[in-house]
Amino acid sequence: MLIGVIADDFTGASDIANTLAKGLPGQGGLRTVQYLGIPVEDAAADVDAGVIALKSRSIAAADAVEQSLSALDWLLRQGCRQIVFKYCSTFDSTPAGNIGQVGEALADALGVKGVVACPAFPGAGRTVYQGHLFVKDKLLNESGLQNHPLNPMTDADIRRWLRQQTRSEVGHVSVDVVRDGPKATATALEAAANAQQTLVIVDAISDNDLVSIGEAVAGHRLITGGSGIAIGLPANFINRGLAKGNSSAGIGVRGPDAILAGSCSGATREQVELHKARHPTMAIDVDSVMEGRTRPGDIAAFLLRHEGQAPLAYSSGAPDAVRALQEKYGREKVAHALDQFFADTARELVRSGVRRLVVAGGETSGAVVSALDLGALAIGPEIDPGVPVLVSDGPEPVALALKSGNFGSPDFFTKALERLVGQ
Structure with a gap:
């Protein structure tokens, strides 16, 4: 297995599984399987990407961390070279958690800093600009998400929101840096790591921005974000000859x-x-x-x-x-x-x-x-x-x-x- 995903809910898991299986146009994606909870047995040998669906978005932060670390252990045993912590593209969380706590716990377990945090998903109208999350043309806290029954989002500044959940300062990479290319983004993330910033909000307004970010983190052990952050990841492995590319089959079931x-x-x-x-x-x-x-x-x-x-x-x-x-x-x-x-x-x-x-x-x-x-x-x-x-x-x-x-x-x-x- 090349990529292992830890998703904090079941719809989000299928969302990013779809992204990994689809890949870039003309190239295809990875052979992807979604697991409902942490599997007991090892993955099949032909699985390129495994997505573990947890139900940890709205539970106590300590429980979310424990479940996520258990998922990480299983994925590492499958040989995963890259881990993605997937959360909602509207950053659903309270000031008490769970995105920051889980992200930092995974980073500590893997011994990394300067980790991308990017919930952008332009295809669904979610973009990040100057560290602020937009839903289509509205700031997150003016989009209706401020009325979420479990995780009301009352601040669109996700760098500020995330800082309430973390021990270290939260970094930021602007869209101007992202559009300077993958090398510029990689350099900015390295600087954040040297400044001991564990999580770094990275702007993204278009799918091209996400593809560029994906190229910049080709060698990173950990990435966090919405499903959009995975758009460019399959290409990193396909281009290196580690995966062949795969098109989602027209599978289905007839019945009531x-x-x-x-x-x-x-x-x-x-x-x-x-x-x-x-x-x-x-x-x-x-x-x-x-x-x-x-x-x-x-x-x-x-x-x-x-x-x-x-x-x-x-x-x-x-x-x-x-x-x-x-x-x-x-x-x-x-x-x-x-x-x-x-x-x-x-x-x-x-x-x-x-x-x-x-x-x-x-x-x-x-x-x-x-x-x-x-x-x-x-x-x-x-x-x-x-x-x-x-x-x-x-x-x-x-x-x-x-x-x-x-x-x-x-x-x-x-x-x-x-x-x-x-x-």
Whole structure:
């Protein structure tokens, strides 16, 4: 294995797995497998890139560090030459963690400093300029992410935000340096390392910037960022003859379908509203779930009754409604109850024969795939930027699309179900 990725949630893992498998146009990417949690057995010999999906984004920092170091140990045993710590392109974290703590812990374990920290993903509208994170044309803290129910982002200056989570000062490499070329970027990162700066925010406005950064870190043991930071990494190994390049196959599965949406992001709410106009849809009453009046079997029964009609069940709500529920029951209690509810619903669906499943929301996706225990997932073609087709192994494979809340076009749900069929 050449590249090992530690992802802090399941949708983010499939996002960067897609990036590594796709590679650069005309060249292809790496043979990539996504693992749901830390594997017990060694990877297959033909795997170029392994992506370990953790559910560590919103847990206590100490627990996130412990899990990430365990993942690092497994990846190093597979012979990985480069490690990527993947977090959300909107830098989802509180001032108490977990990006800084995990990044520093991995850097300490590998004995490195001057480590890139770049959440940019221009294809999804995330760019970094002068150390500030933008979502399309808005600063992060004015984009709606300030209302995130678990990790509200109230400061777009991610150098300042990250410094609250780290022991050492946080460096910065401007886009002007990046556009001077890979050598200039490498020199700036070396200077940051000499100044004992462990993590360094690196600006990136375009995919070309990310490709240039990728070339600059060809020999680095550790990189951190969103999935965009991996755009240029496969080429480093392909150009050195260590990998052949690979195109994502048109894999998929035929069979009954269902959609579960637990994200409260603006993009997901828009997708839900569009889908409701033409397909069977059920809103999940969170009060009823919390009080035990609505059970997973009720939702599964509705979705199964509408097999073949792209049925959707969702708990997505506007920020004010979400805050009201959190105040009534407690934020963690609501989050845990809904995660478990969606997990139990998905388990019932697959047990009843559903073979194509679309899930919206990082936390929801993590809960669902953990419950299904599908093992390693093959990476198929891209549905929308950052969201590939995923297919489990075994006699009864399941095809999945795991979508971060803010990802996907308005018609994502129907598009995803179609792509999950394969070719």
